[in-house]
Amino acid sequence: MLHVDSLVLTVTDPDTGQSTEILHGNSFALGAGESLGLVGESGSGKSMTLKCILGIEPSGARVTGSIALDGTDLLSAGGEELRRIRANDLALIAQNPHGSLNPVLPVGRFLVEGMSDARSLPAAEARTRAAELLRQVGITDTERVLRSYPHQLSGGMLQRVVIAGAMSGEPKLLLADEPTTALDVTTQAEVVAILDEKRREHGLSMIYVTHDLDLAAAVCDRLAVMKDGEILEIGTPEEIRDRPKTDYTRALMSARPQLYPEGSPEPALGGNTPALGGDAHANTEDRA
Ligand SMILES: Nc1ncnc2c1ncn2[C@@H]1O[C@H](COP(=O)(O)OP(=O)(O)OP(=O)(O)O)[C@@H](O)[C@H]1O
Ligand SMILES: [Mg+2]
Numbered sequence: 001m002l003h004v005d006s007l008v009l010t011v012t013d014p015d016t017g018q019s020t021e022i023l024h025g026n027s028f029a030l031g032a033g034e035s036l037g038l039v040g041e042s043g044s045g046k047s048m049t050l051k052c053i054l055g056i057e058p059s060g061a062r063v064t065g066s067i068a069l070d071g072t073d074l075l076s077a078g079g080e081e082l083r084r085i086r087a088n089d090l091a092l093i094a095q096n097p098h099g100s101l102n103p104v105l106p107v108g109r110f111l112v113e114g115m116s117d118a119r120s121l122p123a124a125e126a127r128t129r130a131a132e133l134l135r136q137v138g139i140t141d142t143e144r145v146l147r148s149y150p151h152q153l154s155g156g157m158l159q160r161v162v163i164a165g166a167m168s169g170e171p172k173l174l175l176a177d178e179p180t181t182a183l184d185v186t187t188q189a190e191v192v193a194i195l196d197e198k199r200r201e202h203g204l205s206m207i208y209v210t211h212d213l214d215l216a217a218a219v220c221d222r223l224a225v226m227k228d229g230e231i232l233e234i235g236t237p238e239e240i241r242d243r244p245k246t247d248y249t250r251a252l253m254s255a256r257p258q259l260y261p262e263g264s265p266e267p268a269l270g271g272n273t274p275a276l277g278g279d280a281h282a283n284t285e286d287r288a
Contacts (some may be wrong), residue, residue, distance in 0.1 A: 001205050002030040002053075002173060008063035009048055009229075014060055019190045022048055025065065026108035026231045028224055030173075035206040036234075037216030039252065040226030046209040049226075052176045053207075054092060055082060061112070069173065091166035095178040100165070106163045107144030114165045133164040137194050151222065156187030160194065167198055174199060174206040181211070192219060213256050217241065225249045 009023040030036050038046045051057045053067055055074065058092055067074045069089060074082060094100055115121070121129065131142040132245050137160040139145050157172050159179060166174065176195065180188040196219055198281035199206050210216050217237035218246055224234045225248065233245045244250045 003068040037220035037223040044226040045229040091171035
């Protein structure tokens with residue numbers, strides 16, 4: 001489905017003329033319906049990898065190697081073909097949903113305008129379809145949400161709207177860049193579950209960028225560990241967790257927050273357990 005081969009990204013500073021290589025010849029492949037987690041510390045090149053696939057790398061950047069989507073090389077594809085592929089086959093879900101939405105338009109307009117067939121649909125039908133997309137991401141009061149402006153909705157609600165918008169184009173590949181980092185933990189879990197459900201339902205491939213190794217392991221079939229613009233290793237979550245090949249992966253594993261650090265006994269919780277089969281009031285005698 002997606003084959004990235006020897007991807008090199010070089011950025012040149014327009015003022016000094018100095019070039020810096022940001023991605024150093026990375027290769028990876030992604031099958032249809034497969035999800036790959038890109039994990040690594042800040043600045044390791046995760047977002048830049050997605051930007052190269054989307055063709056939105058910074059100005060002054062040069063990308064070499066190849067990025068083939070179902071056999072079409074996105075780096076050599078021409079304007080119209082590339083525009084069509086990006087519009088139809090790729091969808092980005094970014095960290096901050098506000099960045100994907102127009103602040104001066106109700107979200108209903110965003111959804112309707114994002115539909116690839118919106119121009120041929122009568123307005124009422126387009127709106128019905130937008131409401132249906134919202135219901136598919138767990139939003140029930142669709143009329144209120146369609147009428148709302150982005151600032152009137154919570155971050156979790158907005159990210160659902162963005163996911164609904166992403167699904168409207170029926171993409172083949174979902175690129176999610178820290179899609180839940182800006183959300184509180186409970187909403188995070190809900191949004192991850194929706195994303196995962198949509199992906200499985202539609203058989204989409206996905207690249208999921210995150211700092212959170214445990215989250216990546218839960219959501220992805222394979223993980224690619226990045227450091228300083230280089231993919232150090234790729235493996236299943238079990239391989240990465242149980243048999244890390246590099247010291248960096250080991251360090252990344254031990255740096256993740258844990259409720260109970262490995263090896264430490266789980267703290268005992270206070271309280272009395274009623275004796276099984278005994279007097280049901282045995283623990284309440286003090287109150288008698
Ligand atoms: N617009 C830009 N121009 C030049 N270099 C950039 C630009 N944006 C980022 N970089 C550099 O590219 C490298 C990779 O950045 P990238 O944003 O891909 O990291 P990341 O892994 O996504 O980090 P984070 O987890 O913080 O989002 C960094 O060294 C960064 O300084
Ligand atoms: Mg990033």
